[in-house]
Amino acid sequence: MPMRGSQEADRESGGRIQTMRRLVPVVIRRVKRSAATSVGTSLSRRILVLNLAALVALVSGILYLNQFRAGLIDARVESLLTQGEIMAGAIAASASAVSNTITIDPERLLQMQAGGEMTAPTDTESLDFPINPERVAPLLRRLITPTKTRARIYDRDGILILDSRFLYSRGQVLRFNLPPAKPQPPSLLEQAINAVTFRLRRFDLPVYRELGGANGRGYPEVEQALNGAPGTVVRVTDAGEMIVSVAVPVQRFGVVVGSLLLSTEGGDIDAIVTAERWGIFRVFLVAAAVTTTLSFLLAGTIARPLRRLAAAADRIRRGVKQREEIPSFDREDEIGDLARAFRDMTNALYSRMDATESFAADVAHELKNPLTSLRSAVETLPLAKSDNSRERLLEIIQHDVRRLDRLITDISDASRLDAELAREDVAPLDVGRLVEGVVSLARETGRHQEIGIDLKVDHGEGDKPLMVLGHDSRLGQVFNNLIDNARSFSPEGGRVEVTVRRDGAVIEVVVDDHGPGIRAEKLERVFERFYTDRPEGEGFGNNSGLGLSISKQIVEAHRGTITAINRTDDPADPGRVTGARFVVTLPADLAA
Template identity: 40%
Template sequence: MNLRAFHDVIFLRSREEHSACPWPPSFWQKRERPRLSPLMLRILAVNVMALAILVGSLLYLGRYQDRLIATELDGLMMQARMSASAVAEGAVVLDRDERNILSPLLARLMIRRLVEASETRTRLYDTDDTLLADSQILLDPAGKVQAKQLPASTGLWLGDRAMGLFDLMDRIAAKSDYPVYPEDSIQRGNQYDVVKKAMEGEVAPQVWRMPQGGLLLSVAAPVQRYRQILGTVILTRPDTKINAAIQEVRLDILKIFGVTLLITVLLSIYLARAIARPLKLLAKAAESVRRGQTQMVGLSGTARLLNHNAIPDFSYRRDEIGDLSTSLREMTSALAQRISAIENFAADVAHEIKNPLTSLRSAVETAEKVRDPERQKMLMQVIRDDVDRLDRLITDISRASRLDAELTRDEAAVVDIEQMLSTLVGFYSLDKTGGEKTAAVVLNPKPSNELRISGVEARLVQVMQNLIANALSFAPPQSQVVVKAQAVKGGMIDLIVEDEGGGIPPNKLEAIFDRFYSERPKAEKFGTHSGLGLSISKQIIEAHHGRIWAENRQDDAGHVIGARFTVRLPAQSED
């Protein structure tokens, strides 16, 4: 099996799995995004809605209207008293019986002058509730003409529509406790409660609700002459000034609202672009990675995305989008490294499997041609050794390939270093299978019982077993393999395994942790190790956020007296 054939098998399986995917083809197609960002619409809706509710509540101005009504009624009451006093002084005559009565002619002339060029309507009733004078009816040679104040126009179609909208708002939100104004063609004083109260000598105010909308303010005052009530003056005034004041305030609010709305929209667009645009770029880049439209090139052992479809870097923002960008970039980089690692692993596996297969093929072909029983027996032993080597190699490869997934599933716990190492060393001291031909494993000095780390104890034991077994294979008989544990600076803990063997070639101190690298004693039978032990140990330690390295032990003269393997792991925090 060559490297190309091995890759073909892997990628064929990948295509088969992809073709068997239960998702529809539309899932893999590029999703069309709307031109206007939904996120921008949501931001605009929230900001503008909050502003509109605030402005709507301000435009209602209910309490402000009540204060204006009270002020207008106070002024109207004063005017009603003055009008009643003026009528009592200038429109009262004596009848045949020498009694004081109101003169309709004088009353009309006086009332007309009192309310001239005013929107206040003044009416005069006698004690029989008969209408004597009405300022809304002007006498001229042509007869009686009714005068009504017309509403002012803004001169602009949009302004008139806005005023109409405000009037509609007022009608909807108008108070319903005001009585409806009861005016008809035959006007009698007893139709109005305020007139009845005025006939009793009381100045009575009243607010009416007009059928066509709006309010009518009224005040009735008695016309008295020497404490004799001769009639009643009732003044009515529409809420024109009140509405004008409210409309003026509303227009000022609308001007402020317009400026505020413009600023809000601009800020919302800026905020939406500051959020939506980076997210859209990140989504587009992530989709490009998913669709395989990026180029991965290895630099210094790591794979990077180099073209314009790479994940954008927003880490300078120092916010959640920056964190998302950093996470996506790190995830993509890790994915690229994992793809590169898988390719390298596949190449290494193909190479390592090819060696015993080549040896096995050569032995089989030779065995067919050899007739010597001794040589055939020797070749059969070679075949058995190659088969065992393949079996061991495939088993170790299977374990190594599952290691990442198993490390992800394993739950970390607090590991007592002293207890773990004491149990492990005790196991080796009870194992007498090697007799005097093997070195002794000792724990010296005994670690402190305060040394603890967070990790998967079974995996850490596996690492220490690999290191101790490796040291035993190189240590001379009746020597010692020393196991140590100690705290170091930076909140770290070192686990150390030392032997008294021949050491490690200086140029191989890092290579021994590569996959399938095997540096065995000369006396050891070839092919008994797959070369994955130290590589697996390094993978486990790095998953625990630690590091592992090897170095040679030297005496005072600089001679190598053994090897030392150090595992450095972060200590368990006191929190």
């Protein structure tokens, strides 16, 4: 059983490895394809440059404001102080008092009485504890070798006693590296790295100067140590390499007998900082590679679809005989929204082209009928034998001319409607007052004066005005057309009822007549261009069939609706049609 489980685990592990082996080349190919197709585009370059610029700025800030160097300096100072105190204690312990010498205090000498004797002092302050180089040198060599630091010992007067740089054990072979005969010039990469490293070095610190055998009090930290307190100073060499120096007093029974100066070698700290920066740089290279790969993938998901959309739009612009489709992207993001918007716009353009083509065909058909009638009348006129026939033909000619004039006027109005509605700005207007003005004008100057008009304006609660945003002249044209149309279908002595009211967030205008109504199959066709279904007794050709079509176009441009229904409100016979009703709804201006 354990063997079988192990084999199954091996097979699963092998399957995962095989899957990874298949997926890795696919991902690499996609990245290469994205890079090959996207790197040349402006958008792709911007994505790549912006991503890398942010990464470069971050890494540059880390390198420039790196706290690692400050922490390393503080740690090295603490380490040198600890080492110095230990070494100073060991050196002080090796110092011995010189008993055959007496330190003469000038002040005590002045205080003595004439003829008095000077006795040897018993306090330790007057004893001399000199540092013996021969005894201290082996001790210093053993203590300083593991630390890889430089140690210098100064006596109480600041005179250099020992320097670890010149301490050699007996039998030691000294080796010095000679400079190459012909130094190799640094490569471009090395020059760039050296330039960056040189710029990152600190030159705001004091410059280190080698005093050699001169008095050690020239170093401020040594002076401070000879006064009994440890001192630390951070300097830089002419090459910009940092040197940390720590001086501690060497004390024997509280008496400062000298100073121990410990200092790092030039470049030690810089080498550690450089190694740390190289680590950051390697991380940067990996991050830059990942960023570049992701940038290419991101550019591929953005730039390539945009390029396909641009190519499709260009094909649509150049296409003459066939229609081009905008590519669809099944994406729920901005690119998908843009593609869908392009498709909707293209479909709207094609629909507008179809509508224009259909409109042109309808116009040609409608103009052809009166022109054919006019041509027949003109050709028949010379053949007329009686005056009555000629007068009849002249009436036909005049009727066709008026019909042509009316058609051309309505066609011109319909063709300019979209441009005028798009060009003119909408303004708040009171639909109640607008309809009142239209009704008043229709009562005085309109056709069918024998048909009365009843108007009812319901302002609702608060008696607020019925405000909408729109074009007053065009909406007035709609209401005038509906009222005139209702009067033309009303029986003699009948009345047209107009109602204006608020219904929630819309303003509703209802025009009712008491005519024969509209056949059920014609309720939608009444809004088609050039459709006419006039009542009996009204002359043929007196209407162009564009009135309701223009009205629908105007209402829809105002984001409203217009519908036609039959009235069946007879209480005695509920199913009987008592007339037609046209309902116009417009979105109310809620801000008014």
